[in-house]
Amino acid sequence: MEVKKLHRWDVDKDEGEKIQEQLRKKVIIKPIPKKINIVCGIDSSYKEDEIISCAVLCKYPELEIIDIVKIKGKTNFPYIKGLLAFREGENITKLIEKIEKDVDCFILNGHGIAHPKKIGLASHIGVLIEKPTIGCAKSLLYGNYSEPPSFPLSSTFIKDEEGEIIGHALRNYNNGIIFISPGHLIDLKDTLTITINCIKKEYSLPVPLYLAHINSKSAD
DNA sequence: GCGACAG
């Protein structure tokens, strides 16, 4: 599918932060307009100076695998808190360009608007592809939350410094907590609903994301 | 100055 080229990727920290300020204005939080038929999990792994990104397309809500796409690239940008999009974004962008089918919602490993600048990896990628995206992470980057009750699928809000709700802390079946937030073209409610529908007892992460995580490690 | 801090 098509990806907008709104900026360069060979930037430094300062340029990256400026780009974030521009892109954050384009982030739209609203309910998903159409029926969801295909969700796609995206995750990356690293091997020396290489990055491998993987996309797993699943039928929704059945979660049967429809397709798996991978791409390998070089890591140019270092890992800097809050700038993950500049480390993984270019490769993920090329990965998405290889996807043939029409994906209705993406789930990315990282945060959406639950980010100090309100533009985490999921929001950033969402703006470039103009499709609904959800950010899903195993730890919190920004915001405050209270511990969700200890039963599966219970959740609490993640709030920013002004008390604005920016995401959910969601309990999985393994007594762990994952942090989800809207990326782009989706709202808090749909983010929670779709994520919960993608969670199965066997895995700590939403199924499409778990599968992307596993597959990003095995090279082919 | 100290601590917090996606992958």
Add this chain to the structure above:
DNA sequence: ATCTTGTCGC
């Protein structure tokens, strides 16, 4: 993220 075996628990 990555370096890493067995092991405890549902």
